[in-house]
Amino acid sequence: MTRLYIAEKPSLGRAIADALPKPHSKQNGYIQCADGSVVTWCIGHLLEQADPDEYDSRYKKWNSADLPIVPDQWILKPRKTSSKQLTVVKKLIKSSNEIIHAGDPDREGQLLVDEVIDYCKVPKAKKQTISRLLISDLNLSAVKKALSQLKSNQEFVPLSVSALARSRADWLYGMNMTRAYTLLGQKAGYQGVLSVGRVQTPVLGLVVRRDQEIENFVAKTYYTLEAHVAVDNPSGTVIAKWKPSKACEAWQDEEGRVLNRQLVEHVAKKIANQPATVTLTEHKTSKQNAPLPYSLSALQIDASKRFGMSAQQVLDTCQGLYEKHKLITYPRSDCRYLPKGHFSEASSVLSAISNNSQPLQSAVQGANTALRSKAWNDAKVEAHHAIIPTSKSLRSATLGKDEANVYQLIARQYLMQFYPAAEYAEARLGFEIEGGEFTAKGKTLLSPGWRSLLERASKPQNSSASNEPESAFIPKLSVGSAHLCVGSELKEKLTEPPKHFTEATLLQAMTGISRFVQDTQLKKILRETDGLGTEATRAGILDLLVKRGLINRKGKSMLSTPAGRGLIGALPEQSTFPDMTAHWEHQLQNIVEKKESYSHFMLPLTQSLQALIDQSSNGTIPESLRNLPPANATFRKKRSTYRKRS
DSSP: OOEEEEESSHHHHHHHHHTSOSOOEEETTEEEOTTSOEEEEOSSOSEEEOOGGGTOGGGGSOOGGGOSOOOSSOOEEEOGGGHHHHHHHHHHHHHOSEEEEEOOSSHHHHHHHHHHHHHTTOOHHHHTTOEEOOOSOOSHHHHHHHHTTOEEGGGGHHHHHHHHHHHHHHHHHHHHHHHHHHHHHHHTTOOSOOOOOTTHHHHHHHHHHHHHHHHTOOOOEEEEEEEEEEOSSTTSEEEEEEEOOGGGGGGBOTTOOBOOHHHHHHHHHHHTTOEEEEEEEEEEEEEEOOOOOBOHHHHHHHHHHHHOOOHHHHHHHHHIIIIISOOBSOSSOOOOOBOGGGGGGHHHHHHHHHHHOGGGHHHHHTOOTTOOOTTBOGGGOSSOOOBOBOSOOOSSOOOOHHHHHHHHHHHHHHHGGGSOOEEEEEEEEEEEETTEEEEEEEEEEEEOGGGGGGGGSOOOTTOTTOOOOOOOOOOOOOTTOEEEEEEEEEEEEEOOOOOOOBHHHHHHHHHTGGGGOOOHHHHHHHTTSOOSSOTTTHHHHHHHHHHTTSEEEETTEEEEOHHHHHHHHHSOHHHHSTHHHHHHHHHHHHHHTTSSOHHHHHHHHHHHHHHHHHHHTSSOOOGGGTTOOOOOGGGOOOGGGOOOOO
């Protein structure tokens, strides 16, 4: 045997083998091919971080005096459920002359195979010859193409180092902080595990603060004023909204809403039957391009809004569409762009969509493959591209309801790239009435373009591709022309509390985390780049918070539990806001881009850990942890069996 392919999972291994010379001989844990090549696989992570007591037996008992636990030499151990496969892979590595790394095309997939190679003590010279196979489509033609484009695995070392740093940092922070605050909770009489993680805890913090904001919300009455200006148009009037002047600031709240009814009534009386002079007139045509193809988070958000699916359900459904049916490309992608070379496959992909989704057949017929949207951009594509349909056509197998719904979303978003922009007529008029400023705005859809595809399916509320209501028609008026204010309408309104988080809005918050970051400089850096967690972990984080009794699902709402609130109230503020973990993600990306080293990232973390632990063991029991209801039996487990996840 000369060449060994190590895939991330069996389904990928079988897809690689199908593209290699036949006949094949299927063995226990690997496939032998006719040319002497062998394809084997991991089953997810074959290795895992050792528990604290495997570094020192005294750590079996949770004791605040032992914290923080910081290993001098890190230990990886075989997972019990996959030790048999690890033995197979280890034997094959020793007998191979050439190794092909075929982990998934992301940070975690890179580390997953690299750590096995390191564990098997592959000599340095042999490691330098390892090739990297990047596959995002399990169909035969796509796999063959990927096999012809092997790269050196050395190019991906920074990606692996970044993943390793994340894994160890999560262990250090999560294991130590969870022990510290579980012990603190125990002193207060709470017997459950109060788990802390650099991603899960800021997410919990978002939910707790939102729930508290809603509970403490006091509605305020505010007032708006609309002037009715007589003009020559089909309706006979234009409705213009009053814009309060600086002189009104004393009667406005921080959002600029007027809280004094008498003030608005005074303005209404003042403008009655008075001249309205046009001060501004704008009429223009605008275009709105199609939304980009999906990343996993964008897909999870839309599927949650449209079908009520949880983030984990969407991910599991995508895995089935990718591995079992081979109808979509790699699903754990954080990218919304496509390589230019993929454009040549558009016709075959559209043909497959027409075959696989009856509701989209007319949309396929209306697609124009001569159009090239901004989605095709090599500069925006790194290890993987956006989630799109493959050219695979279903023959006999049928899709389940969730599979059909998710496939239709992905396919429709891809089809939008071959439709023209939606065109609007936009208008704005400004009036001066008795010294007051009034504005009328209008927007009319002229040509639906890609929006015509929205009419072929039920429309999700607030999705990235939802329809916009049209506003009133605004006539063309000349600046300086005089008209008459024939009436007005004073409206009394109540301020509304924010809405509870749902799974969809939490995912939006996690992907757009800069909105919740306190540090202005960090906010600027993160506005369009990093999010909270990764595409592959966000669904699991939400489920984890529910399983650990820190968040409850109530209908579509995600609500904090007493234990969740108690934990957030007890933790230092820096642990409950996303600034720290957002900064971590930025640093981890810097490692990928060779702008930062592993030690530069890890050293400050280990130094700051001691200060965080000290805050939990200063002898004071936080009020938020007192009198918590008993922990659910699920969480009153032996602390020694606790497994840290971020």
